[in-house]
Amino acid sequence: MGFKPKAITEEVNISKVNPLVDFARLLGAIVVLTLVIYFILGLAVDWVVPQLGPEQDIWIGETLAPAVAPQLGGEVLEEDTRQLYLSELLEELRHPGDLEEVPITLNLIDSEVVNAAALAGGQLFVTTAFLEEVESENELAFVLGHELGHLSARDGLRSLGRGIFVLLGSFVLNLGHEGTGPDVIGYTLNLNRLNYSRSQEYAADEYGLESVVGHYGHGAHSLDFFERLAARKEAFPEGLVRASEYFQTHPLTENRIEHLDAIAHEKGWPMTGETTPVPSGLACANFECNESPPDS
Secondary structure (H helix, E strand, C coil), rough: CCCCCCCCCCCCCCCCCCHHHHHHHHHHHHHHHCCCCHHHHHHHHHHHHHHHCHHHHHHHHHHHHHHHHHHCCEEEEEHHHHHHHHHHHHHHHHHCCHHHHHHHEEEEEECCCCEEEECCCCCEEEEEHHHHCCCCHHHHHHHHHHHHHHHHCCCHHHHHHHHHHHHHHHHHCCCCCCHHHHHHHHHHHHHHCCCCHHHHHHHHHHHHHHHHHHHHCCCCCCCCCHHHHHHHHHHCCCCCCCHHHHHHHCCCCCCHHHHHHHHHHHHHHCCCCCCCCCCCCCCCCCHHHCCCCCCC
């Protein structure tokens, strides 16, 4: 008996559902799956980071540090006497007993981008353009204290950890990335830009203000830098390139300033006092500015 194929009574390759509906369902499933994975990665990072010892923290910071300067648009200055001044100020701002097993490494970056950032393992970065902007040691100390707060809470590890997981996942799934290990670090830093959550920023603010009050006896003038740049940004919202970088990574809003004032009131921290000037020549390499008169 010969084979008689069954007659096809309907078109099996055409869905009975509108293709746009199928696309919407697929897109929704991908979005939900991505959010679930991202949430799980966040929980994993929050669990892993506290398990890391100071040695691992330091190793991660030293490994990633060379990739930060290019992200901030410059290169690290190996020998500049301003590093010693900043390092000594950092030690004075460090809370007693905090970060005892993690040495603080100040990286001064020759860059036109106004920024300061904390990575991991005690690695802290300050750009020369930032030093040109500060007008008192009080506001400089608050920014350094703020970054110390991020190091103390290991916020950099948490931020980078999720980014690295996501990026490595994209490599595994071949989602368009190509490159080697150092490229992974660079991509991750670029993705994160060392941004932190609102709660992390609030906590770092409190750490910074407490550092300033502990060092100077008051918190006066510590927020002048932000208030000055905020006013300038408002006046030139599209053209303030040099100051915009710090606002992208450290958006100090009016709410955060009000929060700091409330914390100071609650703690009984005085917010009035004398201004401490920055050392002469802070904006120049090795504190040495060329003050020779122009050629006549």
